[in-house]
Amino acid sequence: ALPEIRTLTLTYALAGADCIDVAADPAVIAAAKSGLDAAERIAKADQRSGYRRPWLMVSMSAGEDPHFRKAEFDPAICPKDCPRPCEKICPVEAIEFAADFAGVRRDRCYGCGRCLPVCPWGLIAAHSYPTPIDAVAQQVLSQVDALEIHTHVGEHAAFKDLWQTLQPWVGNLQIISISYPDGEGLINYLKDLQQIMKVPESAPGKDLKASAIALKTKSHHVIWQTDGRP
Numbered sequence: 001a002l003p004e005i006r007t008l009t010l011t012y013a014l015a016g017a018d019c020i021d022v023a024a025d026p027a028v029i030a031a032a033k034s035g036l037d038a039a040e041r042i043a044k045a046d047q048r049s050g051y052r053r054p055w056l057m058v059s060m061s062a063g064e065d066p067h068f069r070k071a072e073f074d075p076a077i078c079p080k081d082c083p084r085p086c087e088k089i090c091p092v093e094a095i096e097f098a099a100d101f102a103g104v105r106r107d108r109c110y111g112c113g114r115c116l117p118v119c120p121w122g123l124i125a126a127h128s129y130p131t132p133i134d135a136v137a138q139q140v141l142s143q144v145d146a147l148e149i150h151t152h153v154g155e156h157a158a159f160k161d162l163w164q165t166l167q168p169w170v171g172n173l174q175i176i177s178i179s180y181p182d183g184e185g186l187i188n189y190l191k192d193l194q195q196i197m198k199v200p201e202s203a204p205g206k207d208l209k210a211s212a213i214a215l216k217t218k219s220h221h222v223i224w225q226t227d228g229r230p
Helices: 002-015 026-045 085-089 133-141 156-170 186-197
Strands: 019-023 055-061 069-072 095-097 102-104 125-128 146-150 175-181 214-216 221-228
Touching (some): 002 019, 026 133, 085 095, 146 156
Antiparallel strands (some): 069 125
16 A cells, blocks of 8 residues: 555645645655655656645554554354455455455554444454554654644543653644544543643743644644544
8 A cells, every 4th residue: 555655645745735644654654755755856847836845744542543443353253144245345445355365454444434333243343553652753753744643532641641752752743633523521621631731831932822723832733623523
């Protein structure tokens, strides 16, 4: 899928996208940056005076999130006479029943969940695979311009741990987007996140001042991204 990521990144960049969001994976980032470099060369060759290189964003999770899950099942226990609606409904052909492979191809599955309710036997489950932030932070965040953090109500501890880990790189990011689904207690949860993201006012240039929509500092913007129902 890496060549497709490069091509899509190139296409969106030339179409005028301001920011392109990809997985926090070094190989994916390398493919996206290759696409951005190619788009920049094309724009220069075409003398596009208004072209601006898009920011590159990565997504990470604070706690479990539907964006960071994969479908899983044991194909060995699937009934042989099953019509396999899971295979038919998967939009990226991640589920296969071939001679050389049967099951879910994790590199294709992006956790949409369409296969879960259609299994006649209820054999498919979704398991969360959050970003291992300590292992990838230094390698990933030093190469990008923006970050999207996926969270939901009740993940205070996970968000605080992630935010503390991100501190060495936060000041270099242009945008930080906090993405969350709707739910009971959401407003109070967002207020708690504001407090977690604040730093002492004595730190020059780092004082976070809240508005109804965003938190702003001299170095970056924090955007509240309301996803509604996942």
